[in-house]
Amino acid sequence: MTTALRGDAASLFATPKTVAEHRADGSIVLRSSEPLRDSARCIGDWLEQWARQAPDTIFLAERGNAEAPWTTVTYAQALRRVRGAASWILAQGLGAERPLVILSDNSIDHALLALAAQHVGVPSAAISPAYSLMSKDFDKLKSMITLLQPGAIYVFATRPYAAALAAIKPLHRAEIISGNADDADALAFRTIAATPETSGVATAFAAVTPDTIAKFLFTSGSTGTPKAVVNTQRMLTSSQQAKAQTWTFLAQSPGELVILDWLPWSHTFGANHNFNLVLRNGGSLYIDGGKPVPGLFATSLADLKSVMPTVYFNVPRGFDMLIAALRGDEELRRRFFGEVKFAFYAGAALPQNLWDALEQLSVETIGRTLPMVSAWGSTETSPLATDCHFLAERSGNIGVPIPGTELKLVPSGDKLEVRVRGPNVTPGYWKAPELTQQAFDAEGFYLIGDAVKFADPARPERGLFFDGRVAEDFKLNSGTWVNVGTLRVAGIAALAPLAQDIVVAGHGGDEVRFLVFPNIAACRAHAGLPEAAAINDVLGHDKVRTAIAQGLAKLKQQGANSSGHATRALLLAEPPSVDGGEITDKGYINQRAVLTRRADAVARLNDDASEEWKRQLFALGGRP
Known part of the structure; x- marks a missing residue:
């Protein structure tokens, strides 16, 4: 181009x-020669600023379905509701040891309630709805609630979260807040946002410092209990200041x-x-x-x-x-x-x-x-x-x-x-x-665990x-390193559009193999099957198997050495598990969690003598 x-x-x-x-x-330290300029004291300063300078500008918008009109909130309206909700939060005695927990997905209420807490120095903690709505045992949700000991918990409605709320009820003494005003078993957010502003809000807001905890965000928790990462106000404001210095168009057309x-x-x-x-x-x-x-x-x-x-x-x-x-x-x-x-x-x-x-x-x-x-x-x-x-x-x-x-x-x-x-x-x-x-x-450098070139x-x-x-890469018996991140991306491209994601296997072996989370819709369309067709029939269809085999052959041409391609691929009918830590909201696949949880699939993938492999999986590019 x-x-x-x-x-x-x-x-x-x-x-x-x-x-x-x-x-x-032998180490190399990289830095920008452009110094970081002063950032805001806290994110609440931004809300106050735009409520003064652009009070009628739309800040947030949502709608219930694709045909509905957008419901909007301006900066001035947002600040009024934030201060009202903050008054309620202060009255309940919330703080770092009794933070606000939000179990629901993105919404205007979610945003305003989180901003209200942060406005007066109370951390908020948004927890992925998957832990409440897709989990079977709620074990990870329980561990998070036990760690945080929240003073208030928000859900957009209590009915969808009934099982999760019941599972964690013995673990906390929090007030349950609902975005649905008709929920009789919870306090309506509408009521909280309409709380008259008290003088304590301005006092608490003025006391917020860059070191004040703004929120807790949980890591995916691929193994063990998810960790609560402390996010300070300084972290959030300095990050956005750096963004403003790199994305200069933001300053050219404010608002x-x-x-x-x-x-x-x-x-x-x-x-x-x-x-x-x-x-x-x-x-x-x-x-x-x-x-x-x-x-x-x-x-x-x-x-x-x-x-x-x-x-x-x-x-x-x-x-x-x-x-x-x-x-x-x-x-x-x-x-x-x-x-x-x-x-x-x-x-x-x-x-x-x-x-x-x-x-x-x-x-x-x-x-x-x-x-x-x-x-x-x-x-x-x-x-x-x-x-x-x-x-x-x-x-x-x-x-x-x-x-x-x-x-x-x-x-x-x-x-x-x-x-x-x-x-x-x-x-x-x-x-x-x-x-x-x-x-x-x-030296105080965070050990993020990634590698770069x-x-x-x-x-x-x-x-x-x-x-x-760094921890995902492995050696084949030949001593050749397998770069998991690079090979995963290349594999998805080679098997497109049939592969949703790929887990790279082959640890301790002679060859690389793929566990493939298939794009069921694409596989069904490729096979020419109706939507009602069973998943196993779709994945076992000759056209799908042939296409996967062709994709593996294409990948081999691109990376001829043993670490640059896979010799076999096993299509997984079961989607990634939230409880098993295999996937997050954003669709990230955790290699280690999948390989551990699906050890039987890895064994089948590597078993040359398996009749099942010879009968069903040879067409996917393996060798008998």
Whole structure:
């Protein structure tokens, strides 16, 4: 793609300025030469600011279905409700030892209640609804409630959460708040938000400092009990200050930012990056009622046709579904590429085939490519640690350190383990001093557990590429290292569109094998089967098996050595388990959790003598 077709990054982003300090021990410290400017005292300052400067600007919007009108809340209305709810929160004696817990998904009520708590120095903790609505034993939810001992718990309605609320009832003494005013067994949020403001709100707000805990966010908890990551006000405001210094277009048109987003606020990216991006810059956030899953993406498309965002955020699976929709809708395609400034892919690296498809559609539609960028970080880094605020040549570039944040790259085998230090990094885990101590090295760098590699070692400003999890990579018997992160992305691309996600297996063996979470809808369509067809019939269909085998052959051509391709693939009929820690809201697959929980599938995959393998799975690319 020519530079002319790739657009003008200078109108959107700051020029990357990265310096590298090479140490005698072989480590490299990367930092931005641009200092971090002063950030806000707390996120409540942003709400107060925009309620004064742009009181009638829409802050939040939602709707119950794709045909309904949007319900909106302006900045002035939001501040009134936040102060009212904050008065109630103070009267209940909530604090760090009795925080607010929110079990429900994104909504206006969710946002205002969380902001109310944070406004007066009370931490909020949004817990993924999956732990309440999809869990069978509620064990992880119980552990979270036991750890936090909340003073109030919010649900959008008590009936869907009845089983979860019953399971945790003996573990707390919290007031139950409901977004449904008709729930007789809970206090209505409407009533709380209408509480007359007391003088204590202003006093408590003035007492909030950058070190005040703003929220607790839980890690996915792939093994054991999920950890509560302390998020201070400084973490959240410094992260957004760095973002403003890299995304310079934000300052050029204050208040004009519009985001349509489904990413959950129980995760750092949806909450700390996207939600706070809107709040910090006086923008408008339209809550997408859909998600990139069959049956719900139609809602996302309807919302997109209603509200075209300034920046389009999604995860790789969402882009996969978007591309298919854009190909079939000329009007949507023209509006999308004509009005969206750039696209941001979150989470796992976007498979290159999706990157290429989006670029091609953009050029065909408007004569240039839609810029695509990404970033990298974790719950512990709130989440921004690096930002790709330039036009990368291909997918997977996670960018450079943001202003104020340092990366230490430490040689680890044939990889560079990356560690993070800065004002955006957590002080630790709630009530877990030993885990906190283990999470940092002697210089105070957070041990994030990822590896990176340079796009160009001689030019650090050209960015870094995610190089997998240090603990996930493994050696084959030949001594060859398998780069799990890279191979996973390549495998998904090779098996597209039939593979939803891939877990890389082969530890202690001679060959790499794949456990594949299939895209059932795509497999069914490829096989030409009706929607009523049983999953096992779909996955066992000759056309599906042949397509998977062809994909494995294609991958082998791309990576001829034994660590660059898989010789077998087993399609898993059972979707990823929430209770088993196999998946999060954003669709991330935890390799270790899947391999541990599905040890029987791994055994079947590796059993050369299995009659089942010979009969059913040989066509998937294995050897008899």
